Amino acid sequence: MSLITPARRTTATAQAPAAQSRPAPRRSGTPWMFLAPAIVLFVLFLAAPIVYAGYLSLRKVQVSGLGLGAKSRTEVWAGLSNYARSLTDPEFLPSVLRVGAYGLIVVPTMLGLALLMALLLDANRTRESIGKFARISIFLPYAVPAVVASLLWGFLYLPRVSPFNDALEALGLPAPNLLSNDLTLWAVANIAVWGGVGFNMIVIYTALRAVPTSLYESARIDGASETAIAWRIKIPIVMPSLVMTFVFSLIATLQVFAEPMTLRPLANTISTTWTPLMKVYRDAFTRNDIYAAAATSVIIALATFILSFGFLKLVGRRAFNQED
Amino acid sequence: MKTKFAPLVAALTLFAVTACSSSDSDSSTQQEEPTGPVALTYWSWAPNMDKVVAAWNAKNPNIQVTVNKQDGGDPAVTKLLTAIKAGSGAPDIMQAEYQKIPTLVSSDAIVDIAAEVGSVKDKFPEGAWSGVTLGSEAVYGVPQDSGPLMFFYRSDVFDKNGLQAPKTWDDYAAAAEKIHKANPKQYLGTFSSNDPGLFAGLAQQAGGSWWGVKGDAWSVNINEPNTQKVAAYWGGLVEKGVIDNKPMYTPEWNAALNDGTQVGWVSAVWAPGVLEGSAKDTKGKWKAATMPQWDVAAPATGNWGGSATSVTTQSKYKKQAAQFATWLNTDPEALKLLAGTANVYPAANDAASVLTSPPAFFSDQPDFYTIAGEAAKVTKPFTYGPNVNVAYNAFNDAFGKAAESKKATAFTEGLATMQQTTVDDLKNTGFTVAG
Numbered sequence: 001m002s003l004i005t006p007a008r009r010t011t012a013t014a015q016a017p018a019a020q021s022r023p024a025p026r027r028s029g030t031p032w033m034f035l036a037p038a039i040v041l042f043v044l045f046l047a048a049p050i051v052y053a054g055y056l057s058l059r060k061v062q063v064s065g066l067g068l069g070a071k072s073r074t075e076v077w078a079g080l081s082n083y084a085r086s087l088t089d090p091e092f093l094p095s096v097l098r099v100g101a102y103g104l105i106v107v108p109t110m111l112g113l114a115l116l117m118a119l120l121l122d123a124n125r126t127r128e129s130i131g132k133f134a135r136i137s138i139f140l141p142y143a144v145p146a147v148v149a150s151l152l153w154g155f156l157y158l159p160r161v162s163p164f165n166d167a168l169e170a171l172g173l174p175a176p177n178l179l180s181n182d183l184t185l186w187a188v189a190n191i192a193v194w195g196g197v198g199f200n201m202i203v204i205y206t207a208l209r210a211v212p213t214s215l216y217e218s219a220r221i222d223g224a225s226e227t228a229i230a231w232r233i234k235i236p237i238v239m240p241s242l243v244m245t246f247v248f249s250l251i252a253t254l255q256v257f258a259e260p261m262t263l264r265p266l267a268n269t270i271s272t273t274w275t276p277l278m279k280v281y282r283d284a285f286t287r288n289d290i291y292a293a294a295a296t297s298v299i300i301a302l303a304t305f306i307l308s309f310g311f312l313k314l315v316g317r318r319a320f321n322q323e324d
Numbered sequence: 325m326k327t328k329f330a331p332l333v334a335a336l337t338l339f340a341v342t343a344c345s346s347s348d349s350d351s352s353t354q355q356e357e358p359t360g361p362v363a364l365t366y367w368s369w370a371p372n373m374d375k376v377v378a379a380w381n382a383k384n385p386n387i388q389v390t391v392n393k394q395d396g397g398d399p400a401v402t403k404l405l406t407a408i409k410a411g412s413g414a415p416d417i418m419q420a421e422y423q424k425i426p427t428l429v430s431s432d433a434i435v436d437i438a439a440e441v442g443s444v445k446d447k448f449p450e451g452a453w454s455g456v457t458l459g460s461e462a463v464y465g466v467p468q469d470s471g472p473l474m475f476f477y478r479s480d481v482f483d484k485n486g487l488q489a490p491k492t493w494d495d496y497a498a499a500a501e502k503i504h505k506a507n508p509k510q511y512l513g514t515f516s517s518n519d520p521g522l523f524a525g526l527a528q529q530a531g532g533s534w535w536g537v538k539g540d541a542w543s544v545n546i547n548e549p550n551t552q553k554v555a556a557y558w559g560g561l562v563e564k565g566v567i568d569n570k571p572m573y574t575p576e577w578n579a580a581l582n583d584g585t586q587v588g589w590v591s592a593v594w595a596p597g598v599l600e601g602s603a604k605d606t607k608g609k610w611k612a613a614t615m616p617q618w619d620v621a622a623p624a625t626g627n628w629g630g631s632a633t634s635v636t637t638q639s640k641y642k643k644q645a646a647q648f649a650t651w652l653n654t655d656p657e658a659l660k661l662l663a664g665t666a667n668v669y670p671a672a673n674d675a676a677s678v679l680t681s682p683p684a685f686f687s688d689q690p691d692f693y694t695i696a697g698e699a700a701k702v703t704k705p706f707t708y709g710p711n712v713n714v715a716y717n718a719f720n721d722a723f724g725k726a727a728e729s730k731k732a733t734a735f736t737e738g739l740a741t742m743q744q745t746t747v748d749d750l751k752n753t754g755f756t757v758a759g
Contacts, residue, residue, distance in 0.1 A: 063754040065540050067430045067710050068458070085752070091721075158576040160585070181728060266574045268517050268724040272717055286717045287749070288427075 057082050057294035082295035091273040092296075098185065099275050103253035105189040106196070111245055113193070114200035118238075119230050121201075122208040135205070139198035146195060150262035153191045158266060179267035188270075191259045196252070200245045207241040208234060243315055247308050254304050257281070276300050361386045362641045364648065365415040367404070369394040370469075370668050376661040380651060387644045389417070397421045397631070401428065408433045408637065416639035417649060421631045422455035423521070425464050426535075426710045434634040436462040440646030447654050451528070451703025452671040456632045459537050459707045464634055466649045467671035468662070471592035471629030472699040473525050476599070478587040479611040481510070489613040493557060496616040500566040503587060512588040514568035514577065515558045517724040520716035521628050522572075522590070526558075527551040528626030528706040530618055535709030541758035542709055542750060547743035552736055553618070559735025562727060569727040578602040590615070592628040593669045593696045596683035607685060612692055614699050625699045627706065630671065669696065711749050718745035
């Protein structure tokens with residue numbers, strides 16, 4: 001086709017000078033055909049559900065009388081009342097604050113450990129066999145599904161079935177109840193850190209591997225110690241990776257669900273609205289109120305969007321300038 | 325681009341056509357008179373239900389019933405409600421748990437079969453019957469099985485401490501204290517914030533009934549004196565520390581039953597099956613008894629679990645379906661099969677006559693089902709409302725906090741939270757709430 005077109009255009013130009021400024025408006029469907037599968041999938045499985053969730057968040061069920069006869073339930077417009085109910089729910093703000101505290105524990109701990117391990121592995125580049133083993137064993141927890149990990153940890157937390165408690169008792173030490181009011185948040189955070197360090201470590205480590213060794217050599221010639229190399233060269237160079245892992249961790253924090261949901265039946269301290277997403281789940285599937293669930297989902301989606309893009313805007317220039 | 329959509333469009337059209345063709349007859353109340361044999365489908369999750377139904381099919385060549393095995397109470401209800409919304413795909417007959425019946429009626433999923441079942445009311449204890457009528461004149465199913473509350477205890481531990489099976493709740497409290505004092509690791513029970521069904525049963529025993537119908541309005545009576553008495557009682561035991569405050573059905577609880585840390589269980593007639601799985605090392609040490617009472621002169625019990633056989637709104641042969649439901653749950657032959665092969669504890673008064681040998685885990689207690697029968701007879705009436713799920717969920721959260729705090733006042737405050745949440749939800753959905 002591209003071979004034929006120039007020939008056509010020359011004839012067209014010769015016959016009608018007007019067509020020169022504007023090429024023949026012949027529209028081709030070819031790009032659309034190539035795009036169609038992606039567009040269809042995007043519309044069916046992403047755009048349509050989002051629009052539908054937005055629609056549901058503005059609706060509610062209206063019952064007449066006892067609600068027992070046929071046709072006693074009708075769906076009506078609710079305006080913004082679902083949003084008002086979500087935001088004023090006495091359980092909503094505590095769940096948001098709880099997730100905030102959870103994020104303050106998880107994100108720095110997880111990224112700090114991931115960075116530390118990546119630097120340690122990188123410092124040891126020459127001993128490839130140990131490095132490989134260490135890499136895989138740090139990464140492995142990431143391959144364990146969150147539900148399975150939570151069950152495993154749940155067993156370790158429960159005083160009666162935990163081997164740690166037996167060990168502590170044998171040593172004559174008091175065994176803490178990790179699922180008590182004071183410690184539950186830490187117990188949940190621990191599962192997330194355990195599962196997340198490996199993935200973030202691999203991302204940072206991969207960025208470190210891309211740094212040419214000549215940089216380190218010149219630094220050493222200038223008399224820099226290994227610590228100084230890590231602080232002055234390695235960390236600034238992997239800053240974009242750190243920013244990326246931070247955004248991922250931020251999103252994962254806002255969406256924390258599987259870990260507390262799995263631990264919930266084991267203890268009294270995790271309520272069914274412990275995190276905002278658990279509240280969505282409860283509204284939709286325990287209370288059969290998909291309308292309130294949709295409204296809360298929209299709020300969470302907006303918050304995630306604002307936080308992640310706000311953060312990227314804040315650090316974006318500084319982080320990515322390093323690449324120049 | 326049009327050609328891209330063609331298969332999708334074709335598939336959707338096909339789907340729409342099949343969906344329409346299967347629901348071409350409108351679901352008006354007009355009873356269709358069958359010209360030949362009638363085929364009915366039945367959703368149930370009871371084991372071996374097909375063998376029970378085979379007995380019916382052999383005797384009723386004109387009404388043939390096919391059992392469609394379900395995963396359990398919750399998934400079956402979700403599936404049924406989806407089929408009702410879709411307009412087709414629902415069975416004719418449905419096993420429905422008592423606490424789900426108001427939701428199913430409210431979603432227009434099951435029908436009133438008062439005219440079809442006639443006078444079977446006398447064949448059931450009042451407690452089971454109130455579960456299918458919702459306190460009205462309508463009948464939304466025939467009671468199938470019930471879970472009368474009973475008390476299970478480790479007889480060896482009781483003997484060692486010189487205790488008798490508790491007759492009253494005061495006895496229970498005294499026994500709990502004595503056992504825990506003798507061995508600080510042992511508890512006679514636990515208060516589980518994960519099991520609103522059990523707490524509802526305990527309130528039922530004390531005379532509570534959480535919902536009610538007053539004309540065109542629902543009433544909610546969760547925070548009422550009888551239930552308050554129950555909440556304060558358990559809160560008191562937890563505060564004293566003589567019973568545990570951890571939830572049931574956790575790995576820890578299973579271990580505690582098996583290693584003799586939990587030496588009693590307020591549960592229902594189906595408990596032997598659970599104990600067999602969780603506490604297999606203690607076989608032969610357990611004994612079943614009737615519930616501790618609030619008033620020995622007027623023995624009572626509540627329910628934990630149980631279901632009815634209902635007819636769906638999509639059934640074309642409601643009369644025949646109701647006929648089958650009645651046979652299944654009242655005919656002596658069917659009751660025998662239900663108890664023997666489907667492993668359910670029939671709700672009918674006649675159940676005691678067909679249950680003769682005790683469950684395997686209680687093989688040295690030949691009068692197990694006599695005790696169960698006594699319990700079932702005194703089951704108090706209890707009405708479930710249209711938002712049991714909301715109230716139960718409020719229980720999980722409010723009593724989780726209360727149990728963790730170990731304060732009796734927190735237990736009664738939990739009831740106020742449950743009441744408030746349940747009423748607010750009803751009002752928000754547009755129900756009229758009385759009182």
